[in-house]
Amino acid sequence: MRTVMLASLRTHTRRYVAALLAVTIAVGFVVATNAIASAAKSGLSAGIDEAYRGADLVVGDDYGIGTDDVAPVLETAARQGDAAAVIGSSFEPVTHDGIGLGSDTSIGTVSTDERLLRQRIVSGRAPTSDDQALVDERTATAARLGVGDELVVGKGEEASTVTVVGIAKPSSYLAADVYVPWGTLSKLPSAYPDAVVYDVRGGDTAAATSALSRAVDAEVRDRAAYVDARVIAVNQGVDVISYVLLLFAAIAGFVAVLVIANTFTILFAQRTRDLALLRCVGATRRQVVRSVRVESLAVALVASTVGVLAGAGAGYGIVAAVRGVTGGRLLGTVSLSPTWMVAAFVGGIVVTVTAAWLPTRRVVRVSPLAALRPMDADVRTRAGKGRVALGVAAVLAGSAALALAVQQTSMPPLLAGGMLSFVGVLPLGPVLVPAMLGVAGRLLGRTGLAARLATANAVRNPRRSAATTASLLVGVTLTTAVLTGMASARGAMDDELKVQYPVDVALTGDGPVSAGTLESVRATRGVQDAEAVPGVRATLEGVGEVPVLAPDAAASSVARGRGLVEPGRLEVFIPPDVSADTETGFPETMTLERAGRTVDVERVLVGSEWGRSVVAGPGVLEALGGSIEPQAVWVRADDGVDVDELSGSLGAVARDADLELTSTLAQRGWVEKQLDVLVWSVLGLLAVSVGIALVGIANTVGLSVLERGREHALLRALGLTRRQLRRMLAAEGLLLALVAAVLGTAVGVTYGWLGTLAVVRTAVADVSLVTPWDQLLAVVVVAALAGLVACVLPARRASRVAPAEGLTLD
Numbered sequence: 001m002r003t004v005m006l007a008s009l010r011t012h013t014r015r016y017v018a019a020l021l022a023v024t025i026a027v028g029f030v031v032a033t034n035a036i037a038s039a040a041k042s043g044l045s046a047g048i049d050e051a052y053r054g055a056d057l058v059v060g061d062d063y064g065i066g067t068d069d070v071a072p073v074l075e076t077a078a079r080q081g082d083a084a085a086v087i088g089s090s091f092e093p094v095t096h097d098g099i100g101l102g103s104d105t106s107i108g109t110v111s112t113d114e115r116l117l118r119q120r121i122v123s124g125r126a127p128t129s130d131d132q133a134l135v136d137e138r139t140a141t142a143a144r145l146g147v148g149d150e151l152v153v154g155k156g157e158e159a160s161t162v163t164v165v166g167i168a169k170p171s172s173y174l175a176a177d178v179y180v181p182w183g184t185l186s187k188l189p190s191a192y193p194d195a196v197v198y199d200v201r202g203g204d205t206a207a208a209t210s211a212l213s214r215a216v217d218a219e220v221r222d223r224a225a226y227v228d229a230r231v232i233a234v235n236q237g238v239d240v241i242s243y244v245l246l247l248f249a250a251i252a253g254f255v256a257v258l259v260i261a262n263t264f265t266i267l268f269a270q271r272t273r274d275l276a277l278l279r280c281v282g283a284t285r286r287q288v289v290r291s292v293r294v295e296s297l298a299v300a301l302v303a304s305t306v307g308v309l310a311g312a313g314a315g316y317g318i319v320a321a322v323r324g325v326t327g328g329r330l331l332g333t334v335s336l337s338p339t340w341m342v343a344a345f346v347g348g349i350v351v352t353v354t355a356a357w358l359p360t361r362r363v364v365r366v367s368p369l370a371a372l373r374p375m376d377a378d379v380r381t382r383a384g385k386g387r388v389a390l391g392v393a394a395v396l397a398g399s400a401a402l403a404l405a406v407q408q409t410s411m412p413p414l415l416a417g418g419m420l421s422f423v424g425v426l427p428l429g430p431v432l433v434p435a436m437l438g439v440a441g442r443l444l445g446r447t448g449l450a451a452r453l454a455t456a457n458a459v460r461n462p463r464r465s466a467a468t469t470a471s472l473l474v475g476v477t478l479t480t481a482v483l484t485g486m487a488s489a490r491g492a493m494d495d496e497l498k499v500q501y502p503v504d505v506a507l508t509g510d511g512p513v514s515a516g517t518l519e520s521v522r523a524t525r526g527v528q529d530a531e532a533v534p535g536v537r538a539t540l541e542g543v544g545e546v547p548v549l550a551p552d553a554a555a556s557s558v559a560r561g562r563g564l565v566e567p568g569r570l571e572v573f574i575p576p577d578v579s580a581d582t583e584t585g586f587p588e589t590m591t592l593e594r595a596g597r598t599v600d601v602e603r604v605l606v607g608s609e610w611g612r613s614v615v616a617g618p619g620v621l622e623a624l625g626g627s628i629e630p631q632a633v634w635v636r637a638d639d640g641v642d643v644d645e646l647s648g649s650l651g652a653v654a655r656d657a658d659l660e661l662t663s664t665l666a667q668r669g670w671v672e673k674q675l676d677v678l679v680w681s682v683l684g685l686l687a688v689s690v691g692i693a694l695v696g697i698a699n700t701v702g703l704s705v706l707e708r709g710r711e712h713a714l715l716r717a718l719g720l721t722r723r724q725l726r727r728m729l730a731a732e733g734l735l736l737a738l739v740a741a742v743l744g745t746a747v748g749v750t751y752g753w754l755g756t757l758a759v760v761r762t763a764v765a766d767v768s769l770v771t772p773w774d775q776l777l778a779v780v781v782v783a784a785l786a787g788l789v790a791c792v793l794p795a796r797r798a799s800r801v802a803p804a805e806g807l808t809l810d
Contacts, residue, residue, distance in 0.1 A: 019296075019352075020303045026257075027307025028314060034340040035315020036152045039322075040681035042332020044673075047131055049227045051087065051174045054115045054196050056205055059084075060195030061219045069216040070182075073196045081202025085111035086182035087174060088193040093622040094178055095152045101143050101177060107153060108176030109185055110134050110168075116197055119179060123147060125167030130183035133162040138644050139177040140167050142651020142661070153188070160184045169644060175666070195226070235527035256476060261355045289357065296356035297349070304348035308341055322680045330677045387427040387627040394424025413757045418751055422477065425747060429466025429473075429486035434459045436739045453715070453728045457737065467741035476744025476783055477751065482682050483775045484752025489760045490679070491770040497672070501664040502559040505635035505650055508547055508613050509659040510536075512629040517657040521633050524653065528638045531555045532630035533613075536621055538594040540614060547613035547631035548592060550621045558634045592616075594624040633659075643669060722799040729795040730788055737787025741780040749776070 052058055059065060059073050070086055077084035086109055094105040110127055111117050114431035117126050119134055124147040127133060133153070135145050145151075149164045162180055174194075185191050200208045205222070212220045221229070278288055309513025315334060398421025405414035425432075425471050459465070507513070507521065513532055521530045551559065592599045599620055613632055621628055637646055643665045652662040712725060720728070753769050760767050 019299050020306075023300060023303030023348050023352050024307040024310060026351075027304050027344050028311030028736070030344040030347070031308050031311025031341055032315040032318065033335070034344075035312065035334045036336055036681055038335045038337065039319040039331040039333065040677055042335065043330050043677045045227055045231050045332075048173050048230050049223075051118050051228060052195075052223050053118050054199055055197035055223050056200040056385060057198040057208060057212065058195050058197060058223055059216065059218050059220050060193075060226075062229055064192065064194050064218075065218045067186075067191075067193055069218045070186075070196060072215040073198065073218075075687040076208075076211050077198060077714050080200075080208055080210060080211055083113045083116060083199040083201060084187075084580045085109070085113055085116040085194055085197050087195045087197060088182060088185050088191055088780050089174070089176060090185055090188045090190045090192060092154045092188050092190060094154075096143060096145060096149060099143075101139060101151075105178065106176040107185060107188070108174060109182050110179035111197075111524060113199070114180055116199055118174070119168035119170070119567070121166045122166070122169050127165055127179075127181055130181045131160070131162050132165045132181075133184075134166045134179040135164050135170040136175065136177050136179075137167055137169050138651060141648025142655055144652065144655075151178065153178065153184065158187050158189060161185060190758075197223075199725075209505075257351050262350070292356050293353060293420070296353045299356075300349040300352035304345045307348060308345050312336060312341075322621040326676070326680060330673065330680050356371055388431060391424045391427030395421050395428070395479045396424075398422070398424055402754050402758075406754055409758055411759060414755060418755070422747070422751075425473075425674070425743075426466075426470060429470065430462035432471055432743060433466045433736075433739055434462045436743065437465065437735055440735050440738055451726065453720075455731075457732055465552060465736060469736050469743075470741040472737055472783055472786065473744045473747075476741050476779060477748040478774055479779050480745045480748025481673055481751035481755065482748075483772050483779070484770070485755045485759075486679055486752075486773075487770040487772040488753065488767065489755040492756070492760050492767040497668060498560045501668040503634045504637040504668070505646070505661065505663045506613070506632055507650070507654050507657070507659040507661050508632040509657065512631060513659070514657065517653065517659070518630070518633055520653045520657075521635060521650065524646070524649045526638050526641040526649070528636045529558050530633055531558045533632045533634055534621075534628045535616075535631035536594060536624055536626050536628055537631065538592045538624055541591040541593075543614075548621065548624070549613050549615050549632055550618065550628070551615065551634075555634055558636045560636070582668070592620065592623055592624060594626060595623050597623065599623045637665060641665075725799045726795040729791045733791035734784055735787075737783045737785075737790075738780070740787075741783035744783075745776055745780060749777045802805075 023417060059069070065073075074084050074086075076082075088109045090107045092105065092107060094101045094107065110119060110133070111126050112126070114126065121134070122137055124134075131152060135151075140146065145164060145167075147164055147166065151162050153160050153162055153166060160180075162184060198208065198212065209220050279285070283291075301764075315336070319331050319334050398417045398419070401413045401417025401420060403417075405411070405417055406469075437455060441452075441459070507517070515532075518530060518532050521527060532556045533549045533551050533555045535547050537545060539545050540548075548557075558622050589600050589602055592601060601616065601620060635650065637643075643663075647661070647663050647665070650663075651661050653659075668708045715728075716722075716725060749771065756767055756769075
């Protein structure tokens, strides 16, 4: 049998090349997915990971660390010969020359150990003692601070005087206006320790972990585990990274199995007569099965090795391309997982051997003489009916899982339901594809004989046509599902951002805003538009005196269309330094009072900042009486603006006008960055999947044409010219591609919509379907071109074979 196997390898080289290519691209897809997913994870967590730079361990749970546990951690570090630094925060008055930097100046910590320093210093140096401080670049610009200036942090007996020794640029999500060592921050009554970062220097990590666990009750985690937990916490409990990794891994593995199984189904359908002939000349069933198993193992070993290398190269290349397009802002560095690569290699071998072994077992169960007779599988046979029943059952079960996923907004049933229902669609291909081919064929049949022959050929063997379209169907379904899902998710998130962050920057004060201030804001670099917002000052029940704004049409346009409030209602943002009654909270109806006049309004708590103000609907200001004057300035920033530069420039304007500045650019930017990371990661995944789809259909069409060599020779002998043969094969490829594209688009849009409902609704309640028609049309066009291109080389080879020679082909 070894001689037979080597002869088969020499004789049917094209078949084995097709198998090698299928396994290579499938394994490569899995590895490339790992590269893209790791870069997405690195990109999403970059701003958080930077806050714990230099640390091996982090002490503290998801809610911080107790003040009593800080000292034992620092003492353990000193005893072990290690280093530790506290990450904490506070909101206290900070003054310079008697002038405050703001009523709620944010104060963070800075490490005096250079290796645990998380801030990026743009001028000056890092503090080395408790009487020194860093100032954020934006705050320094707004307050006109420089190195050498003195600040008073806090008030009363807890106040400390520090000297500014450096200007810092925020490098993580833990940004503040002023940074002081923990020794200074801990004196403030509102000091809050978030965690302690720990750098192991005097021993091993296990010993340090054990010593810390004995010293404190707080949780001790390695840096990576703590960062992962913080990413989830920052995303309001939604594990975005795990969702991305799970989705990418599931798609990669699923597509790899389908591509390999589909190619080997076609390959062994062509070898039925070869294997039967071996049985006729004396080979036993066991020998045939063992021979195929050895062949498939050899193919799998070579292809899996090449696939791992090619996938790694493709992954690095795609991530590098995305980083180049986006300026390196979104995707992080690639870190290939050895476990994932080994799993891809082993999985490629197991799937390949299984995909070759199963059809061989079916062939050897048939008598050799029966297998030598020509057979056309038809869906109306008993086996065909069984496949249809199995497909219907899988679609129904998958649909039930998808419905459960939408109801529970859960990822696992979504993945299971999508895979199960799609696996059910594939056995239904011999029913669906011929019906759709018949419709499309009637439209193209009027163009000539070649189109009519192509339709007849495609419909005549339903299983072969369904198998040929399967590769492209996978790619189109995946592409359209992701495009639809991302369009719907991005639309829902954009709508939510308009609600949560309607105003980029707001400037409010204790009195009317002058026209000169408005002009200064408009002249600031990075400001797209700015408008004064009319209002009055009134006392709000439970909050105190606040500006009550009634935005006009101009102000509403700056607030992304969110400036208008329904009559009789009041939108209230509760600032961090205002605490409501713990039992009743803020009532549904609140009272505004001004100069003896009171108005009851229905309140709506909003999760965004309108500045230090509330926004009222029409009629409220008139009921309060008094003159209506500009009480605030709302600003819309340019797209892609430097947030630090704009905040500093507007802060200087606000300081000169004695106004308070609030900005949502940082929060909005964090959310938009996550969306952009996911979008570009998915685009990278699509680049790989589209390549698989194109190679897959070329592979299967080429095998299909190779299988029908005698049939094409017979057509030539009956008078079909070479040009007509090429046109017939081109028309057949076009028909198959269009059918796969239309079916895949319908299935993909459905998956994309259900996936959006199941995943996005965990963060956004109101989700509407957004269908990217232009992108879907582009997918259909690319699929049609793929069908045509896939037929070029096989058609040229088929037309060059002389009729007499072709009729002798086996």
